[in-house]
Every structure is written in structure tokens, then in C-alpha cells.
Amino acid sequence: MISKFIRAAVLATTLLGSTAVGLADDQKPTVVLVHGAFADTSSWDKVDALLAAKGYKIISFANPLRGVASDSAYATQLVDQIAGPVVLVGHSYGGEVISNVQPKTANVKALVYVAAFSPDIGESAASLSGRFPGGTLGEALAKPVALADGEQDLYIDQSKFHDQFAKDVPEEQARLMAIGQRPITAAALGEPAKHALWKSIPSWHIYGSADRNITADAMKFMAERAKSRDTVEVEGASHVVMISNPAKVADLIEEAAEAK
Template sequence: MKKLSQFARAFCAIGVLGLQLAAPARATPPDRPTIVLVHGAFAESASWNDVARDLRARSFPVIAVANPLRGVKSDAAYVGAVVASVPGPVVLVGHSYGGSVISAAAEGRPNVKALVYVAAFAPEVGESAVDLSGKFPGSTLGPTLAPPVALPDGGKDLYIQQPLFGRQFAADVAPRVSGPMAVAQRPVTEAALGEPAPAAAWKHLPSWFVYGDADRNIPPAALSFMAERAKAVRTVVVKGASHVVMVSRPGPVARLIAEAAEAKAPRD
């Protein structure tokens, strides 16, 4: 009986410890917007892992969407459906081509309170990613692309050649990380990069921009031009950062997203 009593006490203690470990460290404050992260071409949702970890530590709910990368309108409709499923306010964050997607996905979505462009396109209505990347010199993406993959519907999928991926896309990322990124890269259709933007939500939503000054996919001059045109609330230029600034420098990216999420006053 004594052994049974000791066992019962020990079992109860373990149970209490388990409940303590299972309980969340911090409950999400009710006014915290959900951060919806949208990756771009040649990336995937896992490219947001470190940024998402930082934001979750700040008690923000986070969703990293698997962007289809099939076309601006269709991708925006998909992301818009995710946004519509979220109760409460949303901050939409786009990387690279994902910027074109969030610019359209936010249109007509009253729960989107802010946009954050991470080395991303912010096109005017009618502009495409190809238009904007060619507006200023500096992009070296073209020669690094592999031969297009012909699709059953007549379209073409684009990839970066794996041996050139690190230097082109993620020059400031350790090879042990950029190597698997090259293998897991998600292709974008050729048509998506040339598709005119159907909407430009940055015209009426407060927007934040962050990019690296060593970006080889989108010329930094083009990124600066788009940030100025959008009258960005704040623009952060990360010295020496590549196109995947959210992978190589997640801290400044997460801090800017948190700033956008916590901003109270709308842009004038």
C-alpha cells in the first residue's frame, strides 16, 4: 500500500509537469494580427522558417502559404482565400514575385491592415515582374536559368540551375543551407513573371519594404524605385544581403514585419 501511495504521488507530479510543459508559454493577445507569409519564385514556404520563429516568439499567429506560382491572378485568388479564412486582421508579407501576389490578393480584403515587401515586386496595375526587373540594370537571373520545362498545358516552368543557385539567389547563405534550397526550389511559370498586375493594393494600404543591396535577382535600384513610388512607411536596406534576405538576415525582416503589425495610425 505504501508503494502504491508513493507511485500515485509520483504519477500526479508527472501529470502536473506534463500539463505545465504542454501549456503555451504565452497566450496570443487578442489584438495581434495574423502574419501571412507568401514566398516567391524559386523559393518555398520553408524559406520563412527563421522569420516565422521570431514572429511566433513575439506572440504573432503566423501562416506561411504555399504559393502555387502559376499566375498572378490565380495565385492571388488562392492567397486571398487563405486571408478570408483568417478571423481578425492580417498583415500580408510577400517575397520577390510574392509581392505581385499580395498586391492583388489584398484588394477587396478588408481585414488586410498592412503590406510588407521583402525584396519584392510592388507593381502598378498593368506592370509585370519582367517589366520591373528590366527597368533598371543589375539583374543576372536570365543566364542562370535552366532550360524551361514544357508543361502539358503548353506553359513553361522555370528553375535556376542548381550549381548556380547559391551564387545567384542566396550568395550570403552558407552552402549547407543554399544547397538544399537549390534542390527544393519551386518553379514559377514563365507566364506568371510576364503577367500584368491586376491590382496595386499598396496604393491604399500602408506598406513597408526591406531588401538587400546585393540582390542579384531584382536590381536594388528597382526595389528602391518601388518603395518610393509606394510611399513606404519605412524602407530598410540590409547591407550585403542577397535576394533571400529573409533567410540570411531574418532579424531585420522579422522586426520590420512586427513594426507593420503593431502600427496603429494609417498612412496619410
Template sequence: MESMKPTIVLVHGAFAESGGWGPVADRLRAEGHHVVAAANPLRSVAFDAAQVRALVDSIEGPVVLVGHSYGGMVISKAGAGAENVTALVFVAAFAPEAGESGASLSGKFPGSTLGETLRTVDLPDGNQDAYVAQELYHRQFVADVPEEQARLMAITQRPITIAALNEEAEGPQAWRGLPSWFVIAEADRNIPPAAVHFMAERAGAEVVSVEGASHAVFASRPDLVADVILRAANA
């Protein structure tokens, strides 16, 4: 009997939302995979990872976890010890070691201009939500997509708490024990490409380097990103 194809769980990062995976999901579904674009709460690494882990545990059969940006922090934790997770794909994403945060990894190498584009909203619990200013979103986040598409992405972006950006990863990280693939956007203005190369090399990952690609490479190069995910699913 033919083995079950892995379910692909797509985890968006900050300043994006699950619908942004649409073109990638279409390609994966066309290849016969069940796909779930998880709603990442973007509240804290531990909380968000617990939500994704609950989703993973509800799925019968193998799972490939895919994370974009901060979503990499989430899948690194959510996939640790999950018996049905077979591979990880990091799309312009963080793959932290315990004690590292998104903020610390971004600051490890020069090049990020994200901080100067952020606008914050004070929350009732004393935390702050951060958004990318809409007028700066196109250049900062997704410079290689048409302006109208970028405008819609800016409008529909979901904020992340400042605390989550600074929260350190804790405990075992899934990339230590699972095969991983990295898509590296070489024109990324959020996470310096050098930082992603560092994390990919540390993980012993297979790397696909995309010249001229923005941070939102899942939106600008969906076929390429889908191809990498399919490679991980078929490995």
C-alpha cells in the first residue's frame, strides 16, 4: 500500500497572515498533499508553539512543518519531540538555539532595517503590539511583488508583541534532530541573510539561496518555495 503523503503545516510569521500562503498551498495541494495554514497567534514563542503543537498532534500521519520568519521560532519548538514531524522547512526564518531570540539573532549580523519601520500599539496588559508602517511595508517587507499586492499585505498584516520578538527559545529545538531545508532570501531587509546562512549551516540544512528575493519570498517566489517544501516532503 502506498504510504501516506505528509500533511504540510504552514506557519506564518510577524507582519503576515495565514492567507499569504495561498499560492504555495495551491501548488502543494496540486501534488496531493493535505495543507493547513496555521493561525499563528504571535503572542509569545512558548504560547504560539503550544498552539501549533496541538494542531500537529491532532493530525494523523506524517507532518512537514514550514515556518516563515518568526514562524521558524515556533516550529523549532513545536516540532521538538513530535513523533509525526518528519522534516522542517525554514523560509527566510529563524532557527534558534535555546537562549536565543528573534531580536538577538537579527542583531547578530548587520543589515536589518526593520526596527526603524515599526509602529507600536500599547496593549491593556502592558505589552505592545508591533506593526510595520503601511507606507514603508512594500520596501521593507516585500519589495519584489507588485505594489497593489504589497498594499493589501500591509493592510492585512498581523502584529506581533514586542515581548515575543525578544523572548528567548527554551528547551530542545526540533532542528537538532530533524532534517531541515532553508530558503534564504538574499535581499531580505528584516533578517540579515548572513544570519540565516549562519543558522542553516549550524543546522546542517539543505540550502536554497534566492538572489534578489525579499523577506516575503513565500509571496514573491511561491513556486520555488513550494518546490523546496515538496523536496522535504519527499525526502
């Protein structure tokens, strides 16, 4: 029953993404946006609007945030039902998900990492964060929520959310984001990657110099390692660079989408 529901949900999401933008240009690739931890699909709203205005077909993927292997397998089901070329865009932990997508039929032409992890095989969010100290996420987490299976859900303490996650957005907006944040399992942050799609697909990278979740040094290293086609560091931007600087993020996605 659950698997049937998932298949139906994926198909419905695919169809919705293909028709939601009435003026979509069939010659353009479909852009699949994958949010990260402590966020949801609304984190892409400003980028969605800018890309839609230019005729891009867009699907904002509801990332389960349960584990790298399961989340990327779920994303793969969606991606494989999209006709034509695809640009995968990941924010934060969503970068791990797009790195581990293993399309069987889809034509993934580009990867865009937005303040995101792009792990190599065997690396995790936790191991990369430990390699490049300076992030303060651990200090900002609320008491974990114990789950029935022995796992834990992690949230950012709402009183610390603005400073930690979204310092460059208005305080009231950050307050609402904190209330609506979606948790990630502790295991997901420690789960090692089994694939590194950036080794075979060209990538683009953008991040903020003032990111407190993933340090700029870490993201610069990952971009250089992936031989990024274009890397943009936004001065003073927080972890939610797609919210505070949507035009810069949309421009980089368009650059990736149009690259030959």
C-alpha cells in the first residue's frame, strides 16, 4: 500500500511539475529543486518565480530527509519519469541527495549545488563538517526528538534559527521559517555517500561567505574538487542564499541549464 502511494505521489508530482508553468518552453530542461534539512519546498519560491518567468519547467521535490540512500532513491524515481534533459539543484543536505541520484533513463545534464554538500563516495555531511571546522550548527540544535524506531529527529532551536540559518533574511520571515522547519534524522547526517554523480556530470556551485551551517572553506573545497564550471561566493550571504539572493541563484541555474 505504501509503495503504491509513493509511486502515485511521484507520478502526480511529475505531472504537476510539467504543467504548473503554463508558458514553459519545451526546449528547455526541467529544473528539479531539492531542499535540504530544516527547510521545505517553499525555500525555493523566489527562485521558482524567476525561472518560471523565463519558461523553465520546474519541480520542487519534497525531500523526505530520512536518509541519503532512501531519499536519493525516491528522487531517482521522480527524475526517471521526466522527459528530456534535467538540471538537478540541491540545497544543503539536498546536495547529497542529487549526488546520489542514479538515473536509469533520465538525461541529467547538470548539477547545481546551492550552499550544499557534494560528498565523495564514503563521505557524509558529518565527516565533511568535521574536516572543515567553524560551523556552529551543533550548538544551535534543539533537544532531539526520539522516534519509535530508535532514531532521532533533529531541529534547530527556534530561538537560534535566525542567527544560525538565515541571518540575512528579515527576522520575522526567519521566525516563520523556524516554526515551519522540517527535521532531518541524525542518521542521515552521518550516512556515507555511495555515489558521486558530480564525477560524471558537470556541476556549478554557489554559497554564502557567512554560512554558519557549512563553512565557505568546505564548499570552496568541494567545488574545486568537482571541477566546478562556475563557482559563486556571495559576500555576507547565509545558508539560505537562495532566499536572500534568489537572482544570483537563478542566474547560475540558468547558466547550467544552457551550457553545452
